[in-house]
């Protein structure tokens with residue numbers, strides 16, 4: 001009932017652990033792999049990165065805001081720790097980032113040695129120094145994607161930022177550069193001020209907003225991208241319940257990323273959302289994911 005496919009990779013259900021949610025250990029991925037359709041690693045860069053000091057993740061009424069800052073042990077340490085990524089119960093998507101275009105291709109080539117099912121590049125990465133703000137520039141995105149695609153053989157997912165007024169065009173740039181999948185969206189920059197302290201709550205002051213507050217923004221992004229490209233989309237942003245996941249599929253997603261919901265519902269979030277999706281489908285006489293994918297686009 002819930003089977004789906006992204007770029008030739010079969011998933012037993014559409015739920016994908018979003019990047020950066022559960023550390024970098026294989027054990028944490030394994031726990032989620034019991035119920036998810038696929039899992040994504042934390043984003044890994046060329047060198048170890050400490051990230052920002054605490055508080056770096058704070059809950060508010062409508063979601064979370066984080067400034068974790070891409071803390072990670074660096075690709076070389078991950079190569080020796082993980083060994084391989086094709087021995088989990090489900091496909092593993094390896095997320096990577098870099099400061100520069102050339103570095104990104106280099107990290108991608110190394111990441112491929114781990115045998116992930118797919119490589120995902122974090123194009124919304126705030127540390128990116130490459131000129132031309134790729135998250136808001138279709139041409140720059142196309143160039144970056146093309147250079148990474150040349151360096152690898154596996155399918156490539158490109159993760160986009162909602163921080164643009166032309167996400168459909170940026171996705172089209174990624175598709176032209178050779179992307180196999182679009183992942184949309186990453187967090188949206190924001191700030192929360194504690195009125196009593198008279199200061200922002202995050203040590204970094206600004207951070208990325210995720211969770212329910214992001215959902216309508218993510219739904220719109222996926223809807224627009226679906227109109228522009230023909231490659232599959234992993235829709236991410238604020239999905240907390242089975243009903244939210246159905247909404248994401250109807251916007252045009254082939255698979256659905258789940259991040260902040262793990263903070264709200266624990267790792268059981270995947271089993272719960274899966275059950276809720278099945279229940280919704282049964283009571284609405286929907287037999288499979290294909291029947292509802294992109295449904296909201298009919299006029």
Ligand SMILES: Cc1cc2nc3c(=O)[nH]c(=O)nc-3n(C[C@H](O)[C@H](O)[C@H](O)COP(=O)(O)O)c2cc1C
Pocket residue numbers: 018019020021042043057064066068070095122159185186187209210211212214236237238239257258259260261
């Ligand atoms: C604490 C935290 C860390 C994250 N780290 C990464 C990361 O390393 N790479 C990345 O591409 N996205 C990262 N994200 C973004 C998520 O993968 C996801 O795109 C975003 O949170 C929206 O989905 P959600 O509302 O289901 O959380 C992070 C999100 C959170 C909350």
